[in-house]
Amino acid sequence: MRFLDKIVWITGASSGIGEALAYQFAKEGAKLVISSRREKELQRVKENIISECLIIPLDITDNLSVENALNIAIKHYEKIDLLVNNAGISQRALALDTQEVVDRKIMEVNYFGTINLTKKVLPHMIKNGSGQIAVITSLVGKFGFPLRSAYAASKHALHGFFETLQIELKTNHIYITIICPGRIKTNISFNALNEDGSVYGKMDEGQDKGMSADDCAEKILTCIYKKQREVYIGGFDILMVYIKRYFPLLFHLIVSRIKPT
Numbered sequence: 063m064r065f066l067d068k069i070v071w072i073t074g075a076s077s078g079i080g081e082a083l084a085y086q087f088a089k090e091g092a093k094l095v096i097s098s099r100r101e102k103e104l105q106r107v108k109e110n111i112i113s114e115c116l117i118i119p120l121d122i123t124d125n126l127s128v129e130n131a132l133n134i135a136i137k138h139y140e141k142i143d144l145l146v147n148n149a150g151i152s153q154r155a156l157a158l159d160t161q162e163v164v165d166r167k168i169m170e171v172n173y174f175g176t177i178n179l180t181k182k183v184l185p186h187m188i189k190n191g192s193g194q195i196a197v198i199t200s201l202v203g204k205f206g207f208p209l210r211s212a213y214a215a216s217k218h219a220l221h222g223f224f225e226t227l228q229i230e231l232k233t234n235h236i237y238i239t240i241i242c243p244g245r246i247k248t249n250i251s252f253n254a255l256n257e258d259g260s261v262y263g264k265m266d267e268g269q270d271k272g273m274s275a276d277d278c279a280e281k282i283l284t285c286i287y288k289k290q291r292e293v294y295i296g297g298f299d300i301l302m303v304y305i306k307r308y309f310p311l312l313f314h315l316i317v318s319r320i321k322p323t
């Protein structure tokens with residue numbers, strides 16, 4: 063019961079990693095707020111949760127929706143102990159083919175939506191004298207990858223923002239945990255955007271072989287509990303972070319041979 067009675071708000075909880083996180087936090091005694099756009103899916107998730115669980119539908123790109131959600135959460139629980147910024151959307155298109163509107167949509171969901179909610183929750187945490195914010199970025203937040211230009215850019219941007227928060231909030235007893243998963247078997251490729259904004263609608267081969275969302279969520283809980291600053295979760299794909307850092311030429315060689323999916 064590592065999170066007994068902690069108020070934990072998870073975005074993107076209707077599917078994949080967010081859904082698995084909701085189940086694991088509930089098992090560890092947390093009281094939940096679960097958010098995403100699809101209320102029916104959130105209802106399905108809630109039915110599998112025994113602990114207190116408040117559904118707040120929310121479109122992370124809509125400022126009014128974010129403000130309303132925060133008001134409802136604070137009115138219900140009076141505080142948020144942990145915000146898990148997990149909502150996100152991916153891409154399956156070459157940079158040159160990707161329409162500007164798609165680049166912007168991915169940045170709106172993954173970056174601007176995430177930082178907007180974070181900046182609205184933070185003053186409440188600072189007033190309470192404590193709090194923790196986790197953000198699910200990606201290994202692709204550490205290096206570029208074919209067919210993911212906007213996605214990789216949005217995740218790199220999150221690193222810039224949240225690393226800065228780690229420094230700026232040092233004296234406020236607010237902890238920031240940046241979590242970079244590799245390939246996890248979820249619906250992310252189904253929901254990813256093509257160059258024209260249509261939905262990719264397929265399970266990638268790599269995704270299919272990825273770690274399960276449950277295993278990923280279990281590891282995430284431990285990293286959050288330990289208040290780690292930055293963590294990589296996955297299989298051999300994690301090695302790429304270190305190869306890029308220490309052997310940049312080798313990294314370039316490997317990435318340029320990857321069959322893009």
Ligand SMILES: NC(=O)c1ccc[n+]([C@@H]2O[C@H](COP(=O)([O-])OP(=O)(O)OC[C@H]3O[C@@H](n4cnc5c(N)ncnc54)[C@H](OP(=O)(O)O)[C@@H]3O)[C@@H](O)[C@H]2O)c1
Pocket residue numbers: 073074075076077078079080097098099100101103120121122123148149150151152171198199200201242243244245246247248249250251253269272
């Ligand atoms: N799976 C992987 O291999 C992998 C690897 C690295 C990082 N990640 C990151 O992990 C996070 C979760 O992804 P996943 O793999 O679990 O994919 P997923 O199954 O597609 O889940 C994405 C979640 O984000 C929500 N969402 C999307 N747009 C939203 C919006 N505008 N407002 C609110 N919620 C929104 C979706 O819910 P609704 O549709 O109901 O809104 C859904 O719950 C993402 O940030 C992703 O980038 C995934």
